[in-house]
Amino acid sequence: MVGLTLPALWLWSAEAAAKPQAAQAQPGQAAAQVLTWTANDSMTAYKSTPATATAGPATIVFENSAATGNTTGMTHTLTFDTSTAGYNHDVSLNIIASPFDAGGGRHEVQVNLTPGKYRFFCAIPGHQMVGELVVTDGGGTDTTAPQVSAAVSGDRDANGAYIGSATVTVSASDTESGVDKVEYSLDNGAFAAYSAPVSVNQAGSHTVRYRATDKAGNTSPVGSVAFTVVPPQQRDTTPPQVSAQVTGDKDANGAYVGSATVTITATDTESGVDKVEYSLDGQPYAVYARPLVVGQPGPHNVSYRASDKAGNTSAVSTATFTVAAPDQKDTTPPQVSAQVTGDKDANGNYIGSATVTVSASDTESGVDKVEYSLDNGAFAAYSAPVSVNQAGSHTVRYRATDKAGNTSPVGSVAFTVVAPDQKDTTPPQVSAQLTGNQDWAWNYVGSATLTISATDADSGVDKVEYSLDGQPYAVYTKPLAVDQPGAHNVSYRASDKAGNTSAVGTAKFMVVKAAPDCPKPGKGHGCKD
Structure with missing residues (x-):
């Protein structure tokens, strides 16, 4: 089997299945080629699909919303087939969309298409939506040879030689026209087609050469791996x-x-x-x-x-x-103790629930039974930690009896359980401050630095993002320096760990070049552009 490095995009997981969310696109700028699928209330066909495309980067849009005719809230997927013979399998795509997910049913992803046919379908059980996308060569010329490598595996001795046999696995990838064939040569023999890992079991030194050719006819330089195979050790006939x-x-x-x-x-x-x-x-x-x-x-x-x-x-x-048998009779009761665990607030109260674990030991006849009583109730057999989730003050009493009939004094632990805090529904507070040298017209001379600050008193800040001049939002990690002359807009927002996102704030400013005859630009120095 040829190991190929192919683009893989999975946009749904078990966690996401529990709560629909907007699909996250692969990093990078959106491709010029946009292919759009839409769905409505039908379970037998997509509302609209593209029929053809050009090989290369593409933006795939899948929308299943009220705007596309979904009036029932039905969920659909756009899934690319990666197993049926006769179709391309180099794009692994599984988008699930619902009018009620975080993206409102609309999702975008970036992929790289290769010439051939792709089969797509809806993976929801009972849905019969299926189709084909034909991709043709866009006319660009692929002049780059494939990337190819080889790895040797097997059991090795202390000298690094492979015992009995060695297996050579060749992997090739091509991000333009795609890999057409992979070939190998064993010990300077003629090159042959590579279709599965090569097993070499002849004792001695060996060299495997390898190369790959893409669909545009470019062939990689020949690579090689050298290794030694030694016979397996003699059969073991000696017992332990x-x-x-x-x-x-x-x-x-x-x-x-x-x-x-x-x-x-x-x-x-x-x-x-x-x-x-x-x-x-x-x-x-x-x-x-x-x-x-x-x-x-x-x-x-x-x-x-x-x-x-x-x-x-x-x-x-x-x-x-x-x-x-030991001579002395056991007259000593067991040792018994209890420990309370759980999340505590600043006052030492247990939030939501408390767990009481009782431990007992007896070094003579051994522990026979452990019992407990909750809030002065009757004693009951203890077999597992006791969870108490009723809000209020509680007392757990406990005792243990050994196999000789000795019972320990009753011990007790007291604690308080309080209801958990309410869910955080308040977004973070976010602000931005501009700094830098300004001229007489309040323009920033040379560059401006934007510092964004966010706070959240409930669940805490999860991330801060910004967008410069309408570009896609990026994660903010340090002050943003802008030195490109001209007018600029920086949009910014913050999300907390409970998923609340603040309203978008905007900082507007102008950056100008320093005047050639102004050695110290800035407000108050008297220099003008």
Whole structure:
């Protein structure tokens, strides 16, 4: 398969599906060629579509609005087919439009079309809207050869040689007429058509040369990659080394008091350990994943074995030991505590909800149960953190009981839950200030600098944008210096993190060149143009 670098534009995501929004165009100036699709209430055909276009940059406009005849609010998509044979697949486009989205149903994107046919359709289930766009060569002459590269992949040894085989993947792209063919040559052989990654499994040093030709007949310079293939290692016939260690507190007779822990270790220096298995007291073998704790009083046998990735299995070994019951009776209740978590306001209140997590431990017989009570209600079994979202003051009491029947004293935590703040619906405050040297007529001499400031006391400022002399809005990141002589208009706006956008403000000013006989231009120096 030829790896081609092609333009890709996805204008809809799972997040956008939840809330329709205006499509965002690719960066760059709008193309001179504009192709427009419109939709209305029909589910079987677009209202209007272009039939032909010229290869090269194009602005695609898709409008599904009241202005185009959509009176029901129905959603449509403009989707370019990227899989059906016989069509161009180099433009990946999926625009979803609704009269109620942020763009009012109208969206623009920039694409680069190549000669051939494109199939487009509406991707909404049940809609039958489909058509073709025929693109012809615009008459421009492509004199630029394709870009082509190659990558070698495979398992490598410590010296960088490829073990057993190496795979060479060639990728080519052409932004004008498009890639026509890719060719390769192995070890100075004749060039052949490249259609899929090339696998080389012959041991030795190799060189793969490659080139690409576009549809205008331009061929790239020949590139090459050199690599070495070595035979795979000999088959592993040696089983892993495996051992076990038993640990725990022992009594005078060598028995483990309360419990014994069996830790199994395995190593394999060739293919590597695949799995370790154990059997406790004659039970079926199970996969060993962590140290085995045996707490049942009495004698025990743990059999164990290990297998490597080549399928070799070690001989079975056995660890033999005895577990003795502890002598002393447990009379100590569990340790229990609670923690309250959640978002807090400046007064320490929990906003919207608070979560109470109860933790208990018992080092002797072990924890049997944990219970809690909310606001003096009856105690209930605790199995997961308790979420409290009712506004007001609350108290959670808690206790734990161990397996010997000991119950801890009742503990408690008190807290307050407050309702969350209202949604931010106020746009940011935004202003602009002009600075620079001015002449007697208040014109800025040489250049003017515009500084934009924005504040938002609720959700906070998300971004500030500006437009100079009617150009597309751009993100404002630093003061804007304008030195082009003439009259200028700078429009500016700000959006907060809740999605509110301020009204557009405008700064108007004039920039003039400094007079040749005025060494220090500016208001108050007496110089005039």
